[in-house]
Amino acid sequence: MAVVACVAFAPEGNAAARAPSGAERAAIRQAIFDDIAANAKPARPLITHIRVSSITLGARPTGPHRYRKFARVDLSRVCAGALLGYYVASIPGWKVLDLGSSEVGCTPRPNVFQGKQRAILRDLKLDCP
Secondary structure: OOEOOOOOOOOOOOOOOEOOOHHHHHHHHHHHHHHHHHOOOOOOOEEEEEEEOOOOOOOOOOOOOOEEEEEEEEEEOOOEEEEEEEEOOOOOEEEEEEEEOEOOOOOOOHHHHOOOHHHHHHHOOOOOO
């Protein structure tokens, strides 16, 4: 069982995931806020760290799960983490796919990742049993 720590990532020389751009950071923060507000989850989480996976899916993903890139967000005060996907349909944007304190990223169905779930989660340092 993977547990998301309540501390920020430690820098690593071989980490492939990257820091978000300013626009990505703002959009990811807004997606977290919207999800927590809509689902009455713990109030006032503090975002401690955001990483965007270096693995991107095809430019035009098909089917009902049209996600192109993924991000991990660490939250303190609630000791949780989140996995977000960037949706590329008619109204694109970041969407929270999973939020919790353990096994974050294991809940979304594998077809969301178009066969690259293991690599994406490893890139974001998320583990599934």
